[in-house]
Amino acid sequence: MKAYILKLTFEDISPPIWRRVILPTGATFNRLHEMIQNVTNFQSRYIDEPYHYFDIEVGGLFITNNPLIHEEYGKKLNGLTLKRPSHLKIDKYLEANVQFLYKYDSGDDWRIIVDLEEIVEDYYFGFPTVLAGEGTAPPEDVGGPAGYDHFLNVYHDPSHPDYFATHEWADRQYYKPFDIDAINESLKYMKYQKTEWDRIDHENYKVKSDKYRGPKQVEQVEFPFFKT
Template identity: 30%
Template sequence: MSGVANSQVYQLKVSLRRISPMISRRLLVPEEMTLYALHRTIQIAFGWEDCHLHAFKLHGRHYGRTWTGERHRDAAGREVTFVDLQLRVRQRILYEYDFGDLWEHEIRVEAKHEREGGKVYPVCIAGARAGPPQDIGGPPGYAALLDRLRFGDIERLLRGEDVVRGR
């Protein structure tokens, strides 16, 4: 237990790629956290439903699940922790979610801090903009949705119609 009390916390900035203006979250995660737990944390932070496959890419290796649902040859994210990865400040990880829509996230290690006693991790400490809807078609579909909302669908939205799915 004393190891956890003396452990470090990583400050991460998770940003969606190919989206402007930026959608991001700033997270504090414990060094003993697995990549799978980080995946679940990102899902919650962006408001997604965790119903698609995902992968992390770092140092030319993949961590996550393949199209067939089997583990990648390198390692499964359920077993790999931040300690195992020996991440440095300013290092970047690519996180892909939903291989059909291809939501790419850049995860940047901003800082390492000493763990604060009594504080529960992970925690989201900041963010910019709401996460995009699930199954919208990735960044191009999200951009099209924003265009529809800007150019006339706002009245349909106010009437309770589903402008996200086009129904």
């Protein structure tokens, strides 16, 4: 099936934090948001607070899941057409613009550049997969890039008086090192297309390999519809 290879790069963070992800076409902007949350350490799906929303400006649209903005502004915001992300697919906007900015959490003001690197026709899984990446993503509510820089200084300094408290707080925020296998395990539940099992290399009713996911990233999934 047709799919996009995207590079997601945090702005204003050094050394760089980035993820390369492949996802099938047909994703809504809500699905894109869900995918970004899964490949970082953000936790918006577990938080019910007024700051943990996202917005994207692309193709003359202002796309956001923030209900307060929709209530206040209606159909227009700063000359842009206001849209909800739940039924709006990314395809034509991504292909036409190649790059846009995903902004998350109005308090911390995280900015992630979404770059379309390649369009492929031979990805067969109905959910996204992380192909590569570098850097541990920041935890939720750390205070944006400046707060994250301070957090790292304390987190890696055992002599700092707040060292242990910072580690305890980080654990509560699910701050974890980049783990491609664990992330891809969670992304399997983001399925929104039909996996094309007949296009994947099988052996004894189980997935053997795939060009993009590779043997290490493919769960040994059985195919009961092949059995007699």
